[in-house]
Amino acid sequence: MKKVGETTVPKTEDEFDAEDIKKVENYAKAINMLYYAVNPDDYRKISCCTTAKEMWDKLEVTYEGTDQVREAKIDFLTQEYEMFRMKEGEKIDDMFNRFSKIINDLHALKKTYANKDLVRKILRSLTPEWRSKADAIYESIGVSNVTIDGLREDNTRLARKAICDDLVDSLERMHIEDDEEDTLLYTNPQPQPEETPQVMVENEDHADEEEHEEAEEQEETELPIAWRTHKNHPLDQ
Structure with missing residues (x-):
């Protein structure tokens, strides 16, 4: 900005000095940072703003009220x-x-x-x-x-x-x-049940089978005639 008489008017680019150029660069960086930081909805709200200050004020009202x-x-x-x-x-x-x-x-x-x-x-x-x-x-x-x-x-x-x-x-x-x-x-052990050895059980079963077989053999054996007490024995006929 520059003064012309009693009024203040913007400078033209040809009139910018080093300080003015630095300010313009900073304003552009601030605007770009805000554009990159906001979401699409907020971008639509601030896209019509011309300065970073306007953008910031609008966002402040949006989020803080x-x-x-x-x-x-x-x-x-x-x-x-x-x-x-x-x-x-x-x-x-x-x-x-x-x-x-x-x-x-x-x-x-x-x-x-x-x-x-x-x-x-x-x-x-x-x-x-x-x-x-x-x-x-x-x-x-x-x-x-x-x-x-x-x-x-x-x-x-x-x-x-x-x-x-x-x-x-x-x-x-x-x-x-x-x-x-x-x-x-x-101190109080639990009584354990007595188990019958497997070998003893098998031996007893085997002895019972042998006795049963001997009894069957005796029934099937033909007795001699002299041993028979009855005269009319079926085997003598």
Whole structure:
């Protein structure tokens, strides 16, 4: 732009100096970056804009709304932040994910909190079981020296330690129960049924078969005439 009398008019390309050329190049880069970053629907919304500032303002209204809409979102998220509490039985990682979403959404709307305030909020939001463990750690360190990421890491470590302790207790109980069962079986052995040896059974069966065959042979053998007591024996006829 240049002044002509009391008015300001755009410069022609022939009148551009090095600074003007640099500005034009930066404007072109910004426009291209926005074109590449948006989806097809948003591209149609900003394609009629002539400057990167116009494009940005239109996208800002699309995603964040007007000033009134933005203030309403901030109020809603602020209330969620103030009412935030850890749920009973909730995992540490799940709780931190919910909390991070709230503060990230507020940060996108230019509403931020100091790190020490975030740490205090988390500590106040923990269930009694976890708060007692966390307080024991940070009493010696101080809230001001702890970051929200460090707080998450330490509490996750505590959660893993608690899980490992529960697993060890379960294994110890299982070991004790197995020892008690083995002791009971040793002191009160169960009677075992007597088994007949297979060889004896086979020998008895074989002896019975031989006796049966001998009886059949005796019945079929013809007795001598002298041994017969009856005169009219069928064999003598």
